[in-house]
Amino acid sequence: MANETFEAIVTAGDLKIERIISKGHVSPKDFWYDQPNSEWVMVLKGKAKLRFSEKDEVIELNPGDHLDIPPHVKHRVEWTDPDQETIWLAVHY
Numbered sequence: 852m853a854n855e856t857f858e859a860i861v862t863a864g865d866l867k868i869e870r871i872i873s874k875g876h877v878s879p880k881d882f883w884y885d886q887p888n889s890e891w892v893m894v895l896k897g898k899a900k901l902r903f904s905e906k907d908e909v910i911e912l913n914p915g916d917h918l919d920i921p922p923h924v925k926h927r928v929e930w931t932d933p934d935q936e937t938i939w940l941a942v943h944y
Contacts, residue, residue, distance in 0.1 A: 852892065855871065855872065855873050855876040856870075856871065856908050857869055857870075857871050857873040858870045858871075858872075858941065865888060865943075865944060866942070866943070867941075867942075867943040867944075868936055868939075868941070868942050868943075868944050869905075869941050869943070870938065870939065870940060870941075871930070871938070871939040871941055872936050872937070872938055873897070873899065873931040873936070873937045873939070873944075874897075874931065874932070874933065874935070874937065875931060875932070875933030875934050876928065877926065877927075877928050877929060877930060877931065877932050878879070878927035878928045878929070880929070882924065882927060883904055883925040883927050884925065884926050884927060885923055885924060885925050886920075886923070886925070886943070887922055888922055888944060889919060889920065889921055889922055889943070890920045890941060890942065890943050890944075891913075891917065891919045891920070891922065891930070891941070891942040891944070892912075892917060892918060892939055892940070892941045892942075893915070893916070893917035893939065893940045893941075894912040894913060894914055894915070894916055894937060894939055895912055895915075895938045895940055896913060896935070896936060896937065896938040897914070897931065897935050897937030897938060898912065898913055898914075898930045898931070898932045898937060899911075899912045899928060899931045899932070899937050899939070900912070900928075900929040900930040900931075901926050901927070901928060901929060902919075902926065902927050902929040903924060903925065903926045904925035904926065904927075904936050905924065905925065909929055922943070
């Protein structure tokens with residue numbers, strides 16, 4: 852899979868629900884997401900690792916794992932499984 856896939860499922864005002872499909876994708880070097888809204892993410896299939904800048908903490912996500920990321924908490928996708936698709940459900944609110 853050359854490109855990571857982002858599919859908006861629902862968009863209404865500040866709410867956006869999307870499906871993301873990754874396979875070996877990571878955030879660009881030295882790039883950090885710094886979002887104005889909260890984001891709740893869940894891994895439905897596959898595996899991923901997110902790094903948070905404030906605590907230099909890496910959280911591994913397996914199927915069924917989820918977390919809520921408050922606004923302006925800098926984070927990046929450190930790793931997604933290169934051998935299988937990682938399917939995320941992301942809710943931006």
